[in-house]
Amino acid sequence: MEKVKLALSSNSYDIFIGSGLLSDSELISRHIEKKSVFIISNKSVANHYLDRLISSLSGFDFGVYLIPEGEQFKNLRTVEEIISVMIKKGANRTSTILALGGGVVGDTAGFVAAIFQRGIPFLQIPTTLLAQVDSSVGGKTAVNHEDGKNMIGAFYQPKTVIVDTDTLNTLPKREVSTGLAEIIKHGILADRSYFDWIEKNISKLLRLDSETLEYVVAGSCRIKAEIVSEDELETGKRALLNLGHTFGHAIETATGYSEWLHGEAVGAGLVMAADLSFRLGMCALDDAKRIKALVTDAGLPFAPPASMEEETFLRLMSRDKKVDETGLRFVLVNGGIGAAALVERVPIEKLRATLRARENLCSGV
Numbered sequence: 001m002e003k004v005k006l007a008l009s010s011n012s013y014d015i016f017i018g019s020g021l022l023s024d025s026e027l028i029s030r031h032i033e034k035k036s037v038f039i040i041s042n043k044s045v046a047n048h049y050l051d052r053l054i055s056s057l058s059g060f061d062f063g064v065y066l067i068p069e070g071e072q073f074k075n076l077r078t079v080e081e082i083i084s085v086m087i088k089k090g091a092n093r094t095s096t097i098l099a100l101g102g103g104v105v106g107d108t109a110g111f112v113a114a115i116f117q118r119g120i121p122f123l124q125i126p127t128t129l130l131a132q133v134d135s136s137v138g139g140k141t142a143v144n145h146e147d148g149k150n151m152i153g154a155f156y157q158p159k160t161v162i163v164d165t166d167t168l169n170t171l172p173k174r175e176v177s178t179g180l181a182e183i184i185k186h187g188i189l190a191d192r193s194y195f196d197w198i199e200k201n202i203s204k205l206l207r208l209d210s211e212t213l214e215y216v217v218a219g220s221c222r223i224k225a226e227i228v229s230e231d232e233l234e235t236g237k238r239a240l241l242n243l244g245h246t247f248g249h250a251i252e253t254a255t256g257y258s259e260w261l262h263g264e265a266v267g268a269g270l271v272m273a274a275d276l277s278f279r280l281g282m283c284a285l286d287d288a289k290r291i292k293a294l295v296t297d298a299g300l301p302f303a304p305p306a307s308m309e310e311e312t313f314l315r316l317m318s319r320d321k322k323v324d325e326t327g328l329r330f331v332l333v334n335g336g337i338g339a340a341a342l343v344e345r346v347p348i349e350k351l352r353a354t355l356r357a358r359e360n361l362c363s364g365v
């Protein structure tokens with residue numbers, strides 16, 4: 001088992017990563033203060049893992065709410081419904097919420113924990129690769145509004161994060177690749193040798209080799225934890241975690257959040273960010289090529305959808321939160337793989353060249 005500490009000025013916590021942790025009754029119980037537990041999950045995850053979790057909760061009173069499948073249920077209506085069920089089942093200020101599932105479950109359950117009776121403790125038990133390396137770590141909780149993703153939320157840290165890497169065995173391959181997008185992002189923005197390691201181990205990762213997964217989840221959690229501990233409320237450095245996301249969000253919006261999964265949009269977004277970094281002299285061509293190759297090897301698209309025009313990108317990106325009155329801002333590769341920086345006032349002609357490059361991204365033409 002690996003343990004990663006997320007150090008904060010108050011409410012620091014540990015992230016535990018290993019095989020079989022869902023059955024580690026002692027580990028789970030030790031992070032629950034009182035007898036009352038409320039589990040929030042969804043049907044597909046519950047089918048596989050709810051019994052296992054419940055078996056580890058002997059001696060606790062518990063209630064369960066299963067959120068219907070899909071991002072479209074990450075909204076205030078679901079939050080209200082969960083709270084109604086919690087009240088009916090006698091949940092109170094001493095109850096602890098357990099979030100068992102992917103990012104949709106984790107973000108919604110975390111937000112309920114943040115607001116139920118002004119805040120009750122919660123544990124993240126992420127079951128997708130994306131949730132294990134990204135959404136369960138760092139305390140961002142939110143639900144969507146009709147007019148925007150993650151519009152309603154709070155910074156609210158869990159008591160702990162417990163990652164059972166065995167849960168990935170049932171995850172669809174496409175979801176594995178979307179998690180890899182965030183992992184590759186971590187290597188690019190923070191640690192060149194970690195990127196090298198991912199390159200060497202990409203086929204083992206895709207095969208879900210247990211030890212390799214444990215290493216990569218811990219590696220990514222360590223990178224994210226370090227950044228979050230320096231900037232919990234995203235007033236500065238934490239924004240670097242948005243590498244590839246300005247392009248990615250535009251792709252998700254243009255395709256209606258249905259055709260492309262988040263990590264797929266981020267995959268193409270990383271390649272576009274690498275391409276733009278190269279054009280601005282911030283990244284050697286060889287590094288940009290390696291980024292494109294690794295994104296491809298991870299089973300992710302490296303170019304935006306053919307139907308998406310340059311002007312559509314510009315329109316959507318100027319609404320993205322990384323673009324403000326100072327002009328177009330991007331998180332870009334800063335000097336090569338292993339570092340990133342927020343760059344203001346990116347020259348529009350360079351950006352247009354990246355938007356037009358498509359199949360030729362990161363090829364130097």
Ligand SMILES: NC(=O)c1ccc[n+]([C@@H]2O[C@H](COP(=O)([O-])OP(=O)(O)OC[C@H]3O[C@@H](n4cnc5c(N)ncnc54)[C@H](O)[C@@H]3O)[C@@H](O)[C@H]2O)c1
Pocket residue numbers: 042044045048069070071074101102103104105107127128130131134135136137138139140141142150167168169170171172175178262
């Ligand atoms: N809070 C943050 O910092 C943060 C960061 C990144 C993303 N997010 C949010 O995370 C969400 C996406 O999360 P996600 O990619 O985990 O998607 P998800 O929660 O929708 O899960 C993806 C799919 O996998 C299924 N699933 C989950 N675990 C499984 C398992 N072990 N076996 C089989 N199937 C399983 C789910 O039912 C779902 O169909 C988005 O809403 C995004 O906004 C939040």
Ligand SMILES: [Zn+2]
Pocket residue numbers: 134182245262266
């Ligand atoms: Zn992301």
